[in-house]
Amino acid sequence: MSSTELPGTRAAHAATHARGALAGRGEEMRPVALPGLNLAVRARPPAREGLPPALYVHGLGGSSLNWSSLMEALEDRVDGEAIDLPGFGYSTPPDDGDYSISGHARAVIRYLDAAGRGPVHLLGNSLGGAITTRVAAVRPDLVRTLTLVSPALPERPPQLSALPTALLAVPGVTSLFARLTRTWTAERRTLEVLGLCYGDPGRVDPDGFTAAVREYERRLKLPYFWDVMARSSRGVVDAYTLGGQHSLWRQAERVLAPTLLVYGGRDKLVSFRMANRASQAFRDSRLLTLPEAGHVAMMEYPEAVARAFRELLDDEVAADTGAAGAGDAGRS
Secondary structure, rough: OOOOOOOOOHHHHHHHHOOOOOOOOOEEEEEEEOEEEEEEEEEEEOOOOOOEEEEEEEEOOOOOOHHHHHHHHHHOEEEEEEEEOOOOOOOOOOOOOOOOHHHHHHHHHHHHHOOOOEEEEEEOHHHHHHHHHHHHOOOOOEEEEEEEEOOEEEOOOOHHHHHHHHHOOOHHHHHHHHHHHOOHHHHHOOOOHHHHHHHHHHHHOOHHHHHHHHHHHHHHOOOOOOHHHHHHHHHHHHHHHHHHOOOOHHHHHHHHOOOOEEOOOOOOOOOOHHHHHHHHHHHOOEEEEEEEOOOOOHOOOOHHHHHHHHHHHHHHHHHHHHHHHHHHHHHH
């Protein structure tokens, strides 16, 4: 995709940081400038030409780096890109300051429209799962399949272990937390996050931990870090209260794309019990449960998630082939 850089300091800042971003082996980062948005996109060149496109969307507090293991595992099946949501990773805050689920969904849609890569295999984790659910509901033309890893769909009552994260949405809490933890090292902060997100933090390899610490150190220096966390948390909480046609559960029922749901038995943020409700809400769904996984199964058990995704793709190809064969038979 070619993109036209917007004039001004923010576009230049985003471009410089995206090009210098932390990229895994075989990956590349690039800036993408859209009106009101300056995004960073992580790409992994496919194993061969002609593979279908995929887009990965991370969760609250995460970045495109969260998808590196799964992107590598699937490089022989899809042409993968992972986006840094506005204000996260190496993407700068959006000009309109909108961090709602709908605001993030619009950013994803605008990127896909500008890139011309749709329909894509769309994958989302946590907040990214809520965002991609909305994208699939309102723009089915952009989505070929949908894969949701611990999607942040409304849960009442929420798990007690998830309440501290929800409290970030309360005005003033992030500032208070920043003051109370100002002496924490990046290593301690990273360990706290891993303890919350992983079923077994011991599964993180030393190189992965070092990369996570470096990323945390960098982001803590950003002047908008806590503001983005607070506003995006507020967006999740607000989405939990929406009813009617804008309810995420109502929109899940509208999704037409074949959907893979992935839930971890040790998830401290999205209850494992929500797997059954999600299976009933998405009309064409299949479920992968990983009893030992936490909130980020694609990082903890990338091989298992990749295997289930491959099966989803195989069945989609078989269905397309069957439909084409039936059409040919009808014309003969």
